[in-house]
Amino acid sequence: MTPLLLYDWGAAIMRWWLEELRYLVDVRTAGSKLSRVSHSDKRGGECKLKINYLSKDSSSRAKKLRANTSKGSKSIVLSMDDHEEITDEFKGVKVWWQSKKHHTDSRSFSYFPKTEESRFYILKFHVRDRQIITNRYLDHIRKEGKKMEVKNKERKLYLNNPSQNWSGYNQTKWSHVTFEHPATFDTLAMENEKKEEIKNDLTKFSNSQDYYKRIGKAWKRGYLLLGPPGTGKSTLVAAMANFLDCDVFDLELTTVKDNTELRRLLIETSGKSIIVIEDIDCSLDLTGQRKQKKEEEEDDEDEISPIEKQMKKEKGENTGSKVTLSGLLNFIDGLWSACGGERIIVFTTNFIDKLDPALIRKGRMDKHIEMSYCGFEAFKVLAMNYLYAEEEGELFQEIKRLLEVEKIKMTPANVGENLLMKTEHEAKETCLKRLIVALKEEKEEAKKRVEEEEKKK
Numbered sequence: 001m002t003p004l005l006l007y008d009w010g011a012a013i014m015r016w017w018l019e020e021l022r023y024l025v026d027v028r029t030a031g032s033k034l035s036r037v038s039h040s041d042k043r044g045g046e047c048k049l050k051i052n053y054l055s056k057d058s059s060s061r062a063k064k065l066r067a068n069t070s071k072g073s074k075s076i077v078l079s080m081d082d083h084e085e086i087t088d089e090f091k092g093v094k095v096w097w098q099s100k101k102h103h104t105d106s107r108s109f110s111y112f113p114k115t116e117e118s119r120f121y122i123l124k125f126h127v128r129d130r131q132i133i134t135n136r137y138l139d140h141i142r143k144e145g146k147k148m149e150v151k152n153k154e155r156k157l158y159l160n161n162p163s164q165n166w167s168g169y170n171q172t173k174w175s176h177v178t179f180e181h182p183a184t185f186d187t188l189a190m191e192n193e194k195k196e197e198i199k200n201d202l203t204k205f206s207n208s209q210d211y212y213k214r215i216g217k218a219w220k221r222g223y224l225l226l227g228p229p230g231t232g233k234s235t236l237v238a239a240m241a242n243f244l245d246c247d248v249f250d251l252e253l254t255t256v257k258d259n260t261e262l263r264r265l266l267i268e269t270s271g272k273s274i275i276v277i278e279d280i281d282c283s284l285d286l287t288g289q290r291k292q293k294k295e296e297e298e299d300d301e302d303e304i305s306p307i308e309k310q311m312k313k314e315k316g317e318n319t320g321s322k323v324t325l326s327g328l329l330n331f332i333d334g335l336w337s338a339c340g341g342e343r344i345i346v347f348t349t350n351f352i353d354k355l356d357p358a359l360i361r362k363g364r365m366d367k368h369i370e371m372s373y374c375g376f377e378a379f380k381v382l383a384m385n386y387l388y389a390e391e392e393g394e395l396f397q398e399i400k401r402l403l404e405v406e407k408i409k410m411t412p413a414n415v416g417e418n419l420l421m422k423t424e425h426e427a428k429e430t431c432l433k434r435l436i437v438a439l440k441e442e443k444e445e446a447k448k449r450v451e452e453e454e455k456k457k
């Protein structure tokens, strides 16, 4: 019981539920399984539910729990002692959970008779609360536990890599590593209003499964992140994944052989996931301009011999990906996206103008997020991240002036680089002064660039 005292009762029961996940999931799933929950008679206004474990073998259960923790899972597994009782409150209704077990002799004949242990919980509540408990409370426990399971699950970053199978055929396959990116919306350098807008959008989407079902649309949402290098597009993807507790599938299109392979890879992605294609403008032959260039090349090809043409084609087939724009559009709109679970598709680009409008139209990429140079609000987040420095003093004011009045453009990546402590004991002021110098240099360089461009004209 002692560990449970670390939490308030509400939290305690949820933690405890985690341990009994398997059993509760089964209890709630269908009417038939609910028959495992037996109502006992009311006694003096008290009602009891007896809930049996599905697994009678407590030792295998214990093994499973140990396995969970040994895999590096961060989930806290607490258990209730036998005959222990804990209370919980739901919508003003108080309930008592009690862990019980009893032993029965095995019915099969044996020289070495075994006793079987059956474990169960007693859920006690007042008889007047029977409706709310059976209709809502058990469902609430299940949902909260499911959320907790997702939260505690070790998340993964999947990457597609080419690999050779036994027949020497090259195939792109997902491999994964543990996803432990520390970025969150708190550490993301961005204006607060914009952050809140993205968080609200994600939350709304994540809670809209029933809505998408009702309107007959696949439960997916597309984000296009655009902005110069170093403005935090990849960092935002990590923050989104941490916010929604999602796996991330980082899809490198150039290693995908063709549309069929693309489809296979997508079907293999898990339900609650973010699928990212970074630098979509560089990924493939997907842009309008490049398509035009290809047509011109094809015109030139009319002048070469059929053998040369064939050789060129084979060479191209062996080196390049044949994923097409329509293949990619099918990926965004296609039926695969309805294969259960919420899907977020993110494209990042440095140059929106290079993209084919069909690829980024609303409905495909529902939300366009512009990541830009560091403003003062974003700087304050970085100053806190890097130096634990809060707004104070002249140095902050000078930086504010340079960013807001002088409008000096510097990416958050660059600002961070200047704020980074070069030695363990470097003073905050030194880092801030270094940033001021860098900003002034940036201003000079920008001025020179403009002058040179004007000279060229």
Ligand SMILES: Nc1ncnc2c1ncn2[C@@H]1O[C@H](COP(=O)(O)OP(=O)(O)OP(=O)(O)O)[C@@H](O)[C@H]1O
Binding pocket: 187, 188, 189, 190, 227, 228, 229, 230, 231, 232, 233, 234, 235, 236, 350, 371, 411, 412, 413, 414, 416
């Ligand atoms: N908005 C930001 N908030 C916090 N850190 C940032 C931000 N932007 C950049 N950084 C820092 O700069 C590094 C590079 O940023 P990131 O890779 O996210 O930029 P990007 O826009 O994806 O760049 P690219 O277009 O080159 O892929 C990150 O590791 C992060 O530390």
